[in-house]
Amino acid sequence: MLWVEKYRPKKLEDVVISKKLLDDILKWAREWDSHRKPLLLAGPPGTGKTSLALALASSLGWGTVELNASDQRSWPVISRIVGEGVFNETLSDEGEFLSSLEGKRKVIILDEVDNLHKKEDAGGEGALLKIIRKKPLQPMILIANDLFALSRDLRNHCKVVNFRRVDYRSIVKVLQRICKLEGIRAEKDALVLIAKNSAGDLRAAINDLQAAAEGKKKLTVEDVATTIRTQQTDIFKVIQKVFKSFDPEVYSMAMLLDETPDNIIWWVSENLPLEYEGDDLLKASLV
Ligand SMILES: Nc1ncnc2c1ncn2[C@@H]1O[C@H](COP(=O)(O)OP(=O)(O)O)[C@@H](O)[C@H]1O
Ligand SMILES: [Mg+2]
Numbered sequence: 001m002l003w004v005e006k007y008r009p010k011k012l013e014d015v016v017i018s019k020k021l022l023d024d025i026l027k028w029a030r031e032w033d034s035h036r037k038p039l040l041l042a043g044p045p046g047t048g049k050t051s052l053a054l055a056l057a058s059s060l061g062w063g064t065v066e067l068n069a070s071d072q073r074s075w076p077v078i079s080r081i082v083g084e085g086v087f088n089e090t091l092s093d094e095g096e097f098l099s100s101l102e103g104k105r106k107v108i109i110l111d112e113v114d115n116l117h118k119k120e121d122a123g124g125e126g127a128l129l130k131i132i133r134k135k136p137l138q139p140m141i142l143i144a145n146d147l148f149a150l151s152r153d154l155r156n157h158c159k160v161v162n163f164r165r166v167d168y169r170s171i172v173k174v175l176q177r178i179c180k181l182e183g184i185r186a187e188k189d190a191l192v193l194i195a196k197n198s199a200g201d202l203r204a205a206i207n208d209l210q211a212a213a214e215g216k217k218k219l220t221v222e223d224v225a226t227t228i229r230t231q232q233t234d235i236f237k238v239i240q241k242v243f244k245s246f247d248p249e250v251y252s253m254a255m256l257l258d259e260t261p262d263n264i265i266w267w268v269s270e271n272l273p274l275e276y277e278g279d280d281l282l283k284a285s286l287v
Contacts, residue, residue, distance in 0.1 A: 003207070008051055015052050016202065021161055037157065038159070039142070042145070049163055050109070056107075061105075062107045063107070064106065064109055065109065066109045066111070067110050069142075078110070107139040109141045110141070113143060165199065165201070168200070175194060175209050182214075185217065189221045190219050193224045212227035
């Protein structure tokens with residue numbers, strides 16, 4: 001099982017987030033009946049946006065419907081939820097209407113809102129705005145990596161909360177807790193190396209920890225350095241092929257790598273011309 005799922009925070013207290021942001025979000029939730037604005041969580045991947053949305057819903061006793069904005073199948077569900085419905089109607093986990101006796105409040109968690117088309121066609125940003133202007137009958141939490149890919153109009157109709165990259169010290173604490181629960185004795189520097197290498201992406205850090213430590217009793221700096229180097233070599237291999245080939249298969253290979261497109265682009269720009277550097281590079285990142 002993936003540790004990112006195994007250790008996804010269940011409770012609000014377990015989400016690493018500043019008190020200020022959490023207070024803003026709790027206020028939004030408390031006052032939802034009076035404003036009925038969507039909450040818009042924006043920020044880089046792996047910083048806890050989805051986890052926060054789920055933990056918040058669970059702490060309030062709200063059900064959840066998780067949908068992806070770029071998936072066309074989401075839209076009939078969304079418009080049913082906010083559309084012609086009678087006030088008392090609530091939803092099942094599959095997005096079906098229930099009578100108010102059977103149902104409870106459900107929050108729609110709509111991911112990848114920054115991947116919407118700008119046109120006002122079914123599923124575009126315009127369609128979402130229309131829905132929001134009608135004051136949805138259920139709370140909505142919109143999630144986007146890039147706030148500025150959204151129109152100002154959409155932003156202005158939401159309560160915006162900006163997530164930041166997670167501080168490496170907080171990442172180390174999360175990694176230490178996981179090691180403890182997995183029965184792994186980890187050198188502090190090994191965890192610091194993972195944390196700094198993750199650039200504030202806690203999902204990436206936990207994935208790296210699992211790659212380096214799963215099944216081990218002990219985790220050293222060398223274990224981590226080796227894991228990172230192997231990953232980098234894998235990425236180099238793909239990049240090398242990409243630049244030497246017009247074979248479409250290579251592009252799907254790039255997709256198979258456990259990297260976000262952003263990261264792949266970053267790697268491409270960082271590593272042209274290809275340069276292999278040794279352990280010194282890894283050691284330097286510990287300073
Ligand atoms: N702020 C955070 N606090 C606790 N765990 C986090 C946090 N951010 C990321 N994680 C870990 O990374 C995984 C992915 O986080 P997620 O909430 O899906 O990030 P996002 O939605 O911002 O991409 C979670 O399952 C959890 O294990
Ligand atoms: Mg997410």
